[in-house]
Amino acid sequence: MRPDRPLSDAELEALLRALPREAPTTGFADRVMAQVRLPAAAVAPARVRIPWRALLGVLTLDLALAAALLIGFGDELLRVLVGSVHGLAKLAVGLGSFDLGTAWEPILTRLLSSGAFVPSATTLSTLLLLGATGALLAIATLGRLARGAAPSSR
């Protein structure tokens, strides 16, 4: 080899290609990711799944409450219901002469006088038990759900 001979293109390129590949220090990616905020609009909102036990609990509680209300205030509720239907029917038909209430009145009276809405002690305690079970189930599962949905670091 002659000391003064310039490098040929091929020699130079070979030297350049053989240069060491420089890399950043360890943890580079983590440091970048700590500053990156990916497009928020594209991030799918987290789906909240309600456990079936909670749904069952809420449903039981609702049914027990509805039954208790019906038993405790059955007469008044029934009258309000019939009155509302009557009023709505009159509004919808728009004819004062059509009186739906008169048709319902005998049925309603018969139902109330038969004592169908008077609760027994067994019925009341069963409803109470059902309601309490439903409430406990709902509170326990929804509580667990709330703990699980607490924000976590990404």
Next chain:
Amino acid sequence: MHADLSELTDVDLVRLALAGRDAGARALLSRYERPVFALVLRMVGDREVAEELAQDTFVRALNRLDTYRTELKFSSWLFRIANNAAIDHLRRRTPDTISLDGDRGAASLEAAAEGAIQVADGGPSPLDALEASELGETIAAAIAQLRPAYRACVQLRFIEDQSYEEIAVALDLPIGTVKTHLHRAKQELQGLLQGLA
């Protein structure tokens, strides 16, 4: 999971990241952290600064992924951001565009001369000798003497194996200019590394 992601294209990874998946962004980082860092390091010549600039490049790119157009190669888009960051840094550092790496270059040139003589006298082929860190530093020092645009061209062409077209996009230059830069860069390097043949 990593094996699957490594098979995805850059565009697929971008879509993943845009869908809010960190894994997509991390895979892009893992794919390009070395080339981007190496380009910036070649431009600024300081590891610490290069790491900061490379970090800024990725943060900027990943935070603005929605502006990336898929007709461009992702690597070219990323290299362009990195190159701009490096150029901005060099402009802020000194208004002198001739000796941007003045001190580092001067010190390295002496080492380059010594290294060149040792290699020529010792007889090993340049590729064998390149394993010795002195020779690598000699060549790096020679590249550091080039203009920033030449350095970027050399790095992208010979070390990152980018095509002329990709370099043109990355550096926002016409292809003819890229070819001219590379030609002149090689001429200057051949002059600086003359003793190595």
